[in-house]
Amino acid sequence: MLAGRNAHLASSNLACSLQRTGFLSVGLRVMLRANLWVEEGLVNGSIGTVLRIIYCANQGPPALPAFVVCIFLDYTGPTFLPEHPNSFPVTPIKRAWTAGHATLSHTGISLDLAWGLTIHKSQGLTMAKAVIDIGHHEMTARILLVALSRVRNINDLLVNNFARELITRLAINDQILQRKREETRLRDL
Incomplete structure (x- = not known):
């Protein structure tokens, strides 16, 4: 109504x-x-x-x-x-x-x-198992981080269409590097 x-x-x-x-x-x-x-x-x-x-x-x-x-x-x-x-x-x-x-x-x-969820809808959830398909590119490194961190154990995660060149691009991504620096700073407090 x-x-x-x-x-x-x-x-x-x-x-x-x-x-x-x-x-x-x-x-x-x-x-x-x-x-x-x-x-x-x-x-x-x-x-x-x-x-x-x-x-x-x-x-x-x-x-x-x-x-x-x-x-x-x-x-x-x-x-x-x-x-x-x-x-x-x-x-x-x-x-x-x-x-x-x-x-x-x-x-x-x-x-x-909820048969399938977008990465955005899964944010904040902990799932028993997950199948992730990020395609051939992603808009931001943070979205991938959200997707990969939905399960407690890496053995409960299946990633489809994960291109090797994506890993290389993410390793030098400014957002990822900034997050690593911040995590190191917080750990050293």
């Missing part, structure tokens, strides 16, 4: 990470896009799987679900469905923002598709 003049034009960035439309199905891998219960592990970026989509009586798609039951492996709170540990109901939330002199709002489920 959108409210306010021109709210239907808002991008997910402007609408506080809520998508204008969403396509959910049981078994879908999703990313939570809000801090719902930080103390119990339900934070922005948590990865889960859709278990059930529940609608109000006499409703169904394209109406907004009453809630979506997901299994989040990092969730440590009470389980919603006893037969499914780590299950939690994600309910619609309303986000409001200002555009010019107007206040706009959007109500939606704070879940994004």
Whole structure:
């Protein structure tokens, strides 16, 4: 549901990470896009799987679900469905923002598709395993650093299309050299 003049034009960035439309199905891998219960592990970026989509009586798609039951492996709170540990109901939330002199709002489920993630969306996440394809060039050395540092163990990382000349270019990259100097400075403190 959108409210306010021109709210239907808002991008997910402007609408506080809520998508204008969403396509959910049981078994879908999703990313939570809000801090719902930080103390119990339900934070922005948590990865889960859709278990059930529940609608109000006499409703169904394209109406907004009453809630979506997901299994989040990092969730440590009470389980919603006893037969499914780590299950939690994600309910619609309303986000409001200002555009010019107007206040706009959007109500939606704070879940994004997560079968694959951009490097930017993976920032701050720790993943069990990752497959990275950076292509033949990258815009900045820092993006590659983010991509390569998403796993705890190098054996859990697979890099596709990693050209040798990229390593050479990165070794003399100003951003990388500056970061190395800063890390050395901090280590020496």
